[in-house]
Amino acid sequence: MGWLGNVFSSKKNQLSESFDISRIRTDMHSHIIPGIDDGARSIDESIAIIQKLKSLGYQKLITTPHIMAEVYPNNRQTITSGLDALKKELDRLQLEIEIEAAAEYYFDDNFFQNVQKGDVLTFSDNYALVEFSFHSEPSNENVLFFEMQMKGYKPVLAHFERYTYFNEFLDKAKLYKELGVNIQMNLNSLTGHYGQTVKKQAEKLIESNLVDFVATDCHRIQHLTLLEAHINDYYFCKLNSLDFKNAIL
């Protein structure tokens, strides 16, 4: 981040317009199917979150339950039936919003096997969301990304800014992009929700225009009230001048 960024980020409401979520249109990373991962715990909680997402300006939701062997052993069946139940409740309440499901795949052997079998839950034009460990740097991830693309999948790396082992360097983000990987950033990283290191990294990603997708990664309604409270912050306003692939989903 240059000195201009430092000057402006220290002052709020520098830009006249607040972050326009309706321009983002689609949220493509969240955990709002109840009871199948660490996201929404009940159908009522799911509905409250969806109402809030709609009131913030989202028109379409692609929710992405965790698939992580043993911890969250989800599959096509658990996710599809959870989504169906949620859609029924939305219909009953006459709460209109476009909603689909894919998954957030943990980078492990299980996922690699799913890729090789061609059995991956995707969204839109074959995008597949993958996350790394928060603690240790992945190895051979380029092989996975290559294999994914050979099978026709478009890799999306979840919340790049949260992998603090990449330090403050953006080299990895640039390298991944060269390899055809889409970079996704969590909006709440800009609020400081995940700590100052992650916040700084998110700001750098925005300054360098390296972000393909932005998302709420919403697990609780508090994620959304926090986001709403920061909607006039400098970096959120800056998002209005950038184009993200969310709008084409």
Ligand SMILES: [Fe+2]
């Ligand atoms: Fe997530």
